Amino acid sequence: MGVQARKPPPQFALKLRRALGGKAGWNGVAVQLVFGAILAWIVYEVISNARTNLETQHIAAGFGFLNNSASFDVNQTLISYSGSDTYFRVFLVGILNTLLVSVVGIFFATVIGFVVALCRLSPNWLVSRVGGLYVEAIRNLPLLFQILFWYLAVLAALPAPRQSLSIFGAIFLNNRGVIVPSPEGQPGFVPFLAALALGIVASLGLRSYALRALFAQGRAIRIWPYVLTLLVGLPLLTMLAFGPPVTFEFPQLKGFNFAGGARIIPEFVALTVGLSTYTAAFIAEIVRAGILSVHKGQMEAGSSLGLSRGATLRLIVVPQAMRVIVPPLTNQYLNLTKNSSLAVAIGYPDLVSVFAGTALSQTGQAIEILVMTMGVYLLISLATSAIMSVYGWRLSRSLGA
Amino acid sequence: MKRVTLALSLALAAGLSAQAADAQTLKTIKDRGMLSCGVSQGLPGFSSPDDKGNWTGIDVDVCRAIAAAVLNDPTKIKFVPLSAKDRFTALQSGEIDVLSRNTTWTVSRDTSLGANFTGVTYYDGQGFMVKKSLKVNSALELNSASVCVQTGTTTELNLADYFKANNMKYEVIAFGTIDEAIKAYESGRCDVFTDDSSGLYASRLKLTNPADHVVLPEIISKEPLGPMVRHGDDQWFDIVKWTLFAMVTAEELGITQKNVDEMVKSDKPELKRVLGTDGNLGEQLGLTKDWVIRIVKAVGNYGESFDRNVGAGSPLKISRGLNNLWTKGGLQYAPPIR
Numbered sequence: 001m002g003v004q005a006r007k008p009p010p011q012f013a014l015k016l017r018r019a020l021g022g023k024a025g026w027n028g029v030a031v032q033l034v035f036g037a038i039l040a041w042i043v044y045e046v047i048s049n050a051r052t053n054l055e056t057q058h059i060a061a062g063f064g065f066l067n068n069s070a071s072f073d074v075n076q077t078l079i080s081y082s083g084s085d086t087y088f089r090v091f092l093v094g095i096l097n098t099l100l101v102s103v104v105g106i107f108f109a110t111v112i113g114f115v116v117a118l119c120r121l122s123p124n125w126l127v128s129r130v131g132g133l134y135v136e137a138i139r140n141l142p143l144l145f146q147i148l149f150w151y152l153a154v155l156a157a158l159p160a161p162r163q164s165l166s167i168f169g170a171i172f173l174n175n176r177g178v179i180v181p182s183p184e185g186q187p188g189f190v191p192f193l194a195a196l197a198l199g200i201v202a203s204l205g206l207r208s209y210a211l212r213a214l215f216a217q218g219r220a221i222r223i224w225p226y227v228l229t230l231l232v233g234l235p236l237l238t239m240l241a242f243g244p245p246v247t248f249e250f251p252q253l254k255g256f257n258f259a260g261g262a263r264i265i266p267e268f269v270a271l272t273v274g275l276s277t278y279t280a281a282f283i284a285e286i287v288r289a290g291i292l293s294v295h296k297g298q299m300e301a302g303s304s305l306g307l308s309r310g311a312t313l314r315l316i317v318v319p320q321a322m323r324v325i326v327p328p329l330t331n332q333y334l335n336l337t338k339n340s341s342l343a344v345a346i347g348y349p350d351l352v353s354v355f356a357g358t359a360l361s362q363t364g365q366a367i368e369i370l371v372m373t374m375g376v377y378l379l380i381s382l383a384t385s386a387i388m389s390v391y392g393w394r395l396s397r398s399l400g401a
Numbered sequence: 402m403k404r405v406t407l408a409l410s411l412a413l414a415a416g417l418s419a420q421a422a423d424a425q426t427l428k429t430i431k432d433r434g435m436l437s438c439g440v441s442q443g444l445p446g447f448s449s450p451d452d453k454g455n456w457t458g459i460d461v462d463v464c465r466a467i468a469a470a471v472l473n474d475p476t477k478i479k480f481v482p483l484s485a486k487d488r489f490t491a492l493q494s495g496e497i498d499v500l501s502r503n504t505t506w507t508v509s510r511d512t513s514l515g516a517n518f519t520g521v522t523y524y525d526g527q528g529f530m531v532k533k534s535l536k537v538n539s540a541l542e543l544n545s546a547s548v549c550v551q552t553g554t555t556t557e558l559n560l561a562d563y564f565k566a567n568n569m570k571y572e573v574i575a576f577g578t579i580d581e582a583i584k585a586y587e588s589g590r591c592d593v594f595t596d597d598s599s600g601l602y603a604s605r606l607k608l609t610n611p612a613d614h615v616v617l618p619e620i621i622s623k624e625p626l627g628p629m630v631r632h633g634d635d636q637w638f639d640i641v642k643w644t645l646f647a648m649v650t651a652e653e654l655g656i657t658q659k660n661v662d663e664m665v666k667s668d669k670p671e672l673k674r675v676l677g678t679d680g681n682l683g684e685q686l687g688l689t690k691d692w693v694i695r696i697v698k699a700v701g702n703y704g705e706s707f708d709r710n711v712g713a714g715s716p717l718k719i720s721r722g723l724n725n726l727w728t729k730g731g732l733q734y735a736p737p738i739r
Binding site: 363 | 592
């Protein structure tokens with residue numbers, strides 16, 4: 001008679017008990033449930049009480065206002081917007097402006113941060129002191145002050161529209177911003193794009209072939225002449241065949257300002273410069289710490305292989321440092337996004353300025369608008385951390401950690 | 402951030418208090434011994450602090466008159482400086498008892514904000530200021546201009562309406578406070594600065610060279626500015642409303658800060674009623690019989706306050722215009738005190 005294997009006890013109830021009750025077992029579960037119920041009841045009471053109180057005071061409540069027309073204008077919109085659009089559209093315009101300044105700011109902050117960190121670590125005395133000076137000066141001054149400085153300094157330095165600085169009569173620089181010719185699509189645009197795409201795909205293929213050849217057979221193939229031909233030559237050929245892909249509408253001085261062309265407003269420039277230089281100072285320290293956390297032997301190993309300092313950093317040290325850098329770097333990205341709400345001081349139309357500012361005071365619906373605004377920042381921040389977590393996870397996996 | 406704290410306190414007040422509509426404003430103020438008054442962050446002539454921190458201005462005088470009537474002391478006031486976009490939340494959340502901050506009376510503000518306007522302290526209208534060097538003579542020549550404005554104001558909405566109605570293009574740059582807007586205008590970021598025309602004259606004084614700037618003749622809107630109180634306390638609403646009317650009535654009857662003690666001795670029936678030597682009108686309001694005397698002693702009559710703060714006796718030198726008494730061709734008119 002064979003021995004019958006005993007069936008394992010059901011796991012689900014046990015796990016639930018452990019998760020909810022911890023060591024206290026089912027009593028713990030009961031306490032948790034009661035606690036949850038009380039919390040839900042309090043929240044419900046607060047919300048319903050707030051509703052009745054707002055009603056008795058005749059303060060408008062609810063989200064119906066989002067469909068009313070906003071009837072004020074905004075000077076930078078990524079989607080079409082006019083005063084007759086709704087408050088909901090204002091909300092979208094604000095989100096997009098916030099995202100724009102955050103993404104551009106994060107990009108430049110990262111680039112400047114890495115450069116400054118490498119400067120600080122440089123064996124060159126002058127370069128490392130300049131890097132150190134940058135970090136100490138920038139991170140010890142209040143951000144709002146820096147943004148105002150950039151805004152007013154930039155504005156003071158630039159001439160009025162009628163005395164614009166002009167570059168080849170096409171790009172104009174004045175205190176209303178940078179005005180560049182705006183491209184307009186022509187019939188040759190689609191073939192041009194197709195040729196460019198083809199060139200990029202072919203170059204990528206070449207690169208992976210060259211890499212495989214390098215690793216498998218130890219053959220180094222020079223591919224850059226081919227890549228150059230593919231990326232420049234192909235589109236040039238289509239331009240000859242189909243005509244130019246775009247023509248440019250040149251800005252013209254009309255009345256007070258330039259008409260035509262595309263414009264980057266000075267508020268955007270000042271805010272981006274302020275945010276990215278400020279955050280870069282912190283990123284520089286994070287990157288420096290990350291690089292210093294990699295054992296000195298790695299650097300020496302690199303040079304003993306005959307790699308240059310740059311190549312050692314790029315291929316050996318920085319990939320290992322990234323594991324230490326990514327979590328605090330995420331914090332800085334989140335800080336930059338949240339700090340972008342200082343925009344209101346210089347009149348950049350971000351979410352806080354147009355929605356939690358103008359729309360709030362025109363409708364008076366403070367609670368609803370602030371809840372929506374906080375929700376957006378929460379979502380942006382969570383999305384940023386999620387992306388960075390995925391990146392960090394892939395990084396650790398590739399390093400075999 | 403101030404706005405977030407205000408909104409949170411509003412949410413808390415609404416969410417936690419059993420009854421947010423506090424019908425006890427007068428009692429609360431008397432118990433506290435202090436009137437909390439919402440004013441601007443500094444608009445000369447209306448409400449601005451001097452270098453010693455004393456607030457002056459026509460809006461401030463309304464606060465002082467209320468404090469005099471209620472507490473018999475025009476100095477027992479806590480002034481709360483508010484930006485345009487924070488002002489209503491501050492009133493709703495109960496941080497201030499009355500908002501006296503050059504605020505335009507509109508139907509949407511009177512209904513949806515849970516607050517009431519109590520009257521008009523100053524009849525204003527929106528105008529434009531430009532640099533003289535631009536050689537602009539009319540607002541209709543402003544096509545394609547860049548305009549600086551304070552955010553959260555009726556000004557911002559009128560601006561959009563005006564340019565749309567006249568089929569003109571413009572670029573708006575909206576700033577959180579009036580000072581930021583002025584600074585950007587002065588630095589050349591904008592061609593035009595727009596505000597209530599009284600505000601334009603006041604702001605012009607802050608510029609480096611006031612003479613280089615000109616206010617255009619067009620007035621593009623009606624801006625009746627007045628104090629606001631919360632819904633749900635009719636007695637307090639009456640007190641604030643009649644304090645202003647008392648100032649206007651005093652001017653009508655020729656009662657001034659100087660002659661008020663003489664006037665009390667008069668036996669004209671109307672003067673006796675107003676100054677409380679006859680009847681108990683003040684007590685019906687929840688105040689004392691001598692409420693008008695207290696008000697006039699504290700700030701003078703409406704005309705005196707106007708002259709001292711924005712009129713001939715001030716650096717602004719704004720003429721009475723619409724703000725003259727109805728008997729002199731203006732709009733200031735108080736219902737009878739009887």
